[in-house]
Amino acid sequence: MRRDVFQAIADPTRRAIIALIALQSMTPNAIAENFDASRQSISKHLRILTECELVGQEQQGREIFYSLKIEKMKEIDAWLEQYRKIWETRFDQLENVLSTIKKQTK
C-alpha cells in the first residue's frame, strides 16, 4: 500500500480535514460533523493520514483527539524547494530581459 504525504493530500476531503485540525485537535465525530460524509468514511481518512504520519492521536477517555503533525508538511515544502529555485531563476531572467529592453529604449 502506497502511503506517502503526496498521496494523502491528493484527496480533497483529507485536505479539508487537515485544514480543520490544523489549529486545534478534534475527535472523529466532531470532524465528521463538518462533512456530508459518514463517520466511518472520515475515520478511514484519519487512518490514512495517521499511517503517513501527517496526523497524530491522543486518547482522552473514550474520545480520541486527532491533530496535525505540521512537521510532516515540511516534506512537501522540501519537494517544492527545487522548483521554487527554478521559478525564481526564470523570474530573474525575465528581469534581465526587461532591464535590457529598458536600456535599449533609452
Next chain:
Amino acid sequence: MRRDVFQAIADPTRRAIIALIALQSMTPNAIAENFDASRQSISKHLRILTECELVGQEQQGREIFYSLKIEKMKEIDAWLEQYRKIWETRFDQLENVLSTIKKQTK
C-alpha cells in the same frame, strides 16, 4: 473526472516526469526511455499532467515536446503557505519557551 494539481503529483511516476522536464522540454519517447513503463503509459500520465495544466505541449513536426508549466506549481506553494505560517508560529512559541527557561536558569 477530478483533475487538480494535488491529484497530479500524487503519482510517483508523474513526479519523476515533472522532475525530468523541469529544465528542458522532451518528447514522450524520450521521457519513456527513462522509465520501465511503456510509451503509452507515459503518454497517459502526460495527458493527466496536461489536463491539470501542469505541463504544456509544443508540436514540432511529428514530435511533441512537453514542458513543465512552473507557474502551476505555485498553486501548491500557495496552499502550503497557510501551514508554513503555522509552523513558523509554533517555532516562535518554542523559541519563547526556550528563552524563558534560559532566563530562569540564569
Next chain:
DNA sequence: TATATATGCAACTTTTTGGTTGCGCAAAAA
C-alpha cells in the same frame, strides 16, 4: 449493572486509476 456513546476494524461494493493492446493518422524517410 444495564444502556448509551465514541470509536476502530473487517468485509463487501463501487469507483477510480494505472497499465496494456491495438488502431489510426500525420510527418519524415526510403
Next chain:
DNA sequence: TTTTTGCGCAACCAAAAAGTTGCATATATA
C-alpha cells in the same frame, strides 16, 4: 509512393482506493 516513426485515442483489465454496513470494544452515564 511506400514504409517507418512518433504520437494520440479508445477499449479493455487488474489493482487500488473510497465509501457503506455491520460488528466488537471500551468508557461513560442512568
